[in-house]
Amino acid sequence: MAEKKVFFKSLKDLPKEDFFVQGHRACPGCGETIAVRLIMKAVGPNCIVITPTGCLEVVSSPYPYTSWAVPWYHVAFENAAAVASGVEAGLKALMRKGKLEKKRIHVIAIAGDGGTADIGLQALSGALERGHDFLYVCLDNEAYMNTGIQRSGSTPYGAWTTTSAVGKIMPGKLQWKKNVPAIAAAHDIPYVATACPAYPLDLVNKAKKAVEIDGPAYLHVLTPCVPGWRIPSNLSIKIARLAVQTGIFPLYEVEDGRLHVTVKVPKRKHVKEYLKLQGRFAHLTDGEIEKIQKRVDMESEKLGLGPRET
Amino acid sequence: MAKRIAIECSHAISLAAKLANVDVVAAYPITPQTHIVEKLSEYVADGELDAEYINVESEHSAMSACIGASAVGARVFTATAGQGLALMHEMLFIAAGNRLPIVMAVANRSLSPNLNIWGDQSDMMASKDCGWIQIYAENAQEVFDFTLQAFKIAEDERVMLPVAINFDGFYVTHVIEPIIALDQEEVKKFLPPRKIPSYALHPDHPTTWGPIGLPDVQTELKRQLEEALRNSKTVIKEVWKEFGDMFGRYYDFFEPYRLEDAEIAILMMGGHCGTARIAVDRLREKGEKVGLIKLRLFRPFPDEELIKLTKNLKVLAIVDKAFSPGGLGGPVFTEVKALFYNQKIKPEIVGFIAGLGGRDIRVDEFMVAVERAKKALMGEKIDKGFMFLQVRE
Amino acid sequence: MEKFKLNPKPTWKELPIASMIPQPATSRFYKTGDWRSFRPVVDKEKCTRCGLCWVYCPDGAIRIVEDGSYDVDLDYCKGCGICAEECPVKAISMVEEVEE
Structure with missing residues (x-):
């Protein structure tokens, strides 16, 4: 196994400069933009970013106001990975044929969970299988937030959204969250990781490692959404941290097929600590909360996370 | 030296794409187009064509990959037909609207239902408003010449538009015909490598492409596209004249x-x-x-x-x-x-x-x-x- | 900061090809500070200069001052309050914006 390399020893090692800059129009407290700002700091200016349709595209690009200090391209919703394939192949061919100066340019797709888990999954799978040298980042806010909070394959069990309504007979989403990092890992690509902005040092090191690796890398980042999760704007980070501390969103890396947890959780908090802060789960009964806890216990055991706090 | 050869029309297109020294090919099989990308795969495998050959997982991704590659300045080619073109439909508009000089062969095929692999022009006609230059060929010679000319037309700074070369599925695609084929030296003189635009995606000069289109800008964007299409008529005439002067085959609308x-x-x-x-x-x-x-x-x-x-x-x-x-x-x-x-x-x-x-x-x-x-x-x-x-x- | 060169309502001839934005990072010319209803105020005495507010700010609205301390760029701060919530020593308080 490759030697464990730490790119940033402390957050003070991050560049002062932003490559995803001020003046974007994301909601106050947006978890997604915290993650993007940090990922871009980690990656630096030598890249081309492809963003499919979604919150990030909309808040960062209304003509003539772009929040990108790096080359950036939006094409459509379902094809970020395919466009990234073309960008990577184009650069490769032009450099090999002497039409463009040879240097490593990182190709990065930054998509949402709708554009990744649902409509973009085919393009993502194709690009991972073909082995393009690129990083695919999924900013997972667990629903179609840009269109107004609709359920995606990545929405967790029991969550209210505008298309998994809570009513007299329906308790929100009836299905479990799709495990996209596991799908990515099933392509046997060199690097898959999960991250979250509440653990910024873990996040930036993973982002940097992911772009430095040759071949496809996949980074799945949990990003709280203030209007969609029905949370106060100041709690995005706190809630993201609780997702990790409860074992709901474990932080790990899969390198060369081997999974290891990067943020240890010696004593897991009860899931209700996480759920009770969010309006999207406000309707859950104790029975449903226990059902979620059981599922998390089972998943945590598989990953070797610690026992639950009593 | 130009020489007379017998060639399947599909392969005439592959040969033209090879002579155009394309940088990227996005390939997905669909009848009656498949022979085109098969031949290109052989060219790449034999080292006769130095290109990135992307085995995309759908036509939608084929056009998406072409868009990405063209946006960094590569010369890009793909081919499709019928259902494949329909699946690309959304991307066709973006290729044109983003002013990317992609060249695509369309082996015209009927649209389902019923599943029908044979020829008619309903595929391209269902996408006729996509903003592409659309040329229809009758035979292998036209197919060969039009493909070479298409790159020159598409990449002209007054145009910067994708071009679709249409030819009938089976009735044209699968027919072996005599053509006068050009050699690499002749093509080089007519068609120099693509000039990478100053605004192409590159970290040395960061540009933002495909911003969200607010009502304040959308009309101007579409008007600009209309102008490019109108301008292209002049450029097509010029390119066809130049081709005729060089190789003796003159074309008109x-x-x-x-x-x-x-x-x-x-x-x-x-x-x-x-x-x-x-x-x-x-x-x-x-x-x-x-x-x-x-x-x-x-x-x-x-x-x-x-x-x-x-x-x-x-x-x-x-x-x-x-x-x-x-x-x-x-x-x-x-x-x-x-x-x-x-x-x-x-x-x-x-x-x-x-x-x-x-x-x-x-x-x-x-x-x-x-x-x-x-x-x-x-x-x-x-x-x-x-x-x-x-x-x- | 480079001058803002682009017209938000260009004619079709002025509009860059495909409405591409040729100048990077122009959203800096779009001030989001007026979205704010609460303003973060940093108590420089309490501040340990850990920089977490700078890390967590979604809007890049925390500035690093020359002496190593931090202050708020009110041109962009939307008043979300994450900095105040996450400050380990509670050196940031949120104060309601009032018409002067």
């Missing part, structure tokens, strides 16, 4: 046949023009003043040129291999009718739908169409102005 003193003309695009010529000859033998206008360019539509060309005609019999259900007839037919609406002098315009899903249009059927068009001139109008030529009643 139309190829008229026995039109000099004609009163009636068949107007159509693509491979069946060959059969239509025989019908014209037979009718001429009978003393009928009949001719043929082969239309090569559908977008931008050669409007004033068609008016000029048809000024002495009494009847235009337009044969479309596609139609719009519930609409006003085939796409070429409705286009031409709209063109003549404001003209003081205009021919009688009659529409025929034929050749759907690979049904051959025979010589006698073309003759029937001409007879029926003549009757329309005498006052025996066709309901709605168009009819299905070959349907069993």
Whole structure:
């Protein structure tokens, strides 16, 4: 196994400069933009970013106001990975044929969970299988937030959204969250990781490692959404941290097929600590909360996370 | 040195793409296009073509990958047909709107249902408003020449638009024909490598592409696209002239046949023009003043040129291999009718739908169409102005 | 900061090809500070200069001052309050914006 390399020893090692800059129009407290700002700091200016349709595209690009200090391209919703394939192949061919100066340019797709888990999954799978040298980042806010909070394959069990309504007979989403990092890992690509902005040092090191690796890398980042999760704007980070501390969103890396947890959780908090802060789960009964806890216990055991706090 | 070879039309396109020294090929199989990308795979495998060959997982991704590669400045080629083009539909508009000089071969095929792999033009016609330059070829020589010319037209700074080279599935794609093939040196002189635009995606000069289109900008964006299409007509003429001067084969938006003193003309695009010529000859033998206008360019539509060309005609019999259900007839037919609406002098315009899903249009059927068009001139109008030529009643 | 060169309502001839934005990072010319209803105020005495407010700010609205301390760029701060919530020593308080 490759030697464990730490790119940033402390957050003070991050560049002062932003490559995803001020003046974007994301909601106050947006978890997604915290993650993007940090990922871009980690990656630096030598890249081309492809963003499919979604919150990030909309808040960062209304003509003539772009929040990108790096080359950036939006094409459509379902094809970020395919466009990234073309960008990577184009650069490769032009450099090999002497039409463009040879240097490593990182190709990065930054998509949402709708554009990744649902409509973009085919393009993502194709690009991972073909082995393009690129990083695919999924900013997972667990629903179609840009269109107004609709359920995606990545929405967790029991969550209210505008298309998994809570009513007299329906308790929100009836299905479990799709495990996209596991799908990515099933392509046997060199690097898959999960991250979250509440653990910024873990996040930036993973982002940097992911772009430095040759071949496809996949980074799945949990990003709280203030209007969609029905949370106060100041709690995005706190809630993201609780997702990790409860074992709901474990932080790990899969390198060369081997999974290891990067943020240890010696004593897991009860899931209700996480759920009770969010309006999207406000309707859950104790029975449903226990059902979620059981599922998390089972998943945590598989990953070797610690026992639950009593 | 140019030399005469026998080649399958599909392979003539592959050869042209190879001679154009494309940087990226996005490949996905679909009948009747597959031979094109198979041959390109062989070229890459043999080291005859230095290109990134992307085995995409769908046509949607094929066009998406072409878009990405073209945006960094690569010369890009792909090919598709029928359902594949329909799956690309969304991306076609973006390729044009983002002004990317992608060249694509479309082996025209019918759209489902029923699943039908054979030729008609309903695939491209369903995407006719996508903002691409759309050229229709009749034979292997045209296919070969048009593909080479397409890169030069597409990459011209006054144009910067994608080009679709259309040719009929099976009737043209799978036919082996003689062509005069150019060699690498000749092509190099005509078609230099693509100049990477200063605004191409690159960290040395960060640009933001595909920003969200607010109402304040969308109209101007679309108007700009219209200008590029209009400009392309001039550039197409220039490129075709230059090609003719270099290699002796001159092209125009139309190829008229026995039109000099004609009163009636068949107007159509693509491979069946060959059969239509025989019908014209037979009718001429009978003393009928009949001719043929082969239309090569559908977008931008050669409007004033068609008016000029048809000024002495009494009847235009337009044969479309596609139609719009519930609409006003085939796409070429409705286009031409709209063109003549404001003209003081205009021919009688009659529409025929034929050749759907690979049904051959025979010589006698073309003759029937001409007879029926003549009757329309005498006052025996066709309901709605168009009819299905070959349907069993 | 480079001058803002682009017209938000260009004619079709002025509009860059495909409405591409040729200048990077122009959203800096779009101030989001007026979205704010609460303003973060940093108590420089309490501040340990850990920089977490700078890390967590979604809007890049925390500035590093020359002496190594941090202050708020009110041109962009939307008043979300994450900095105040996450400050380990509670050196940031949120104060309601009032019309002057």
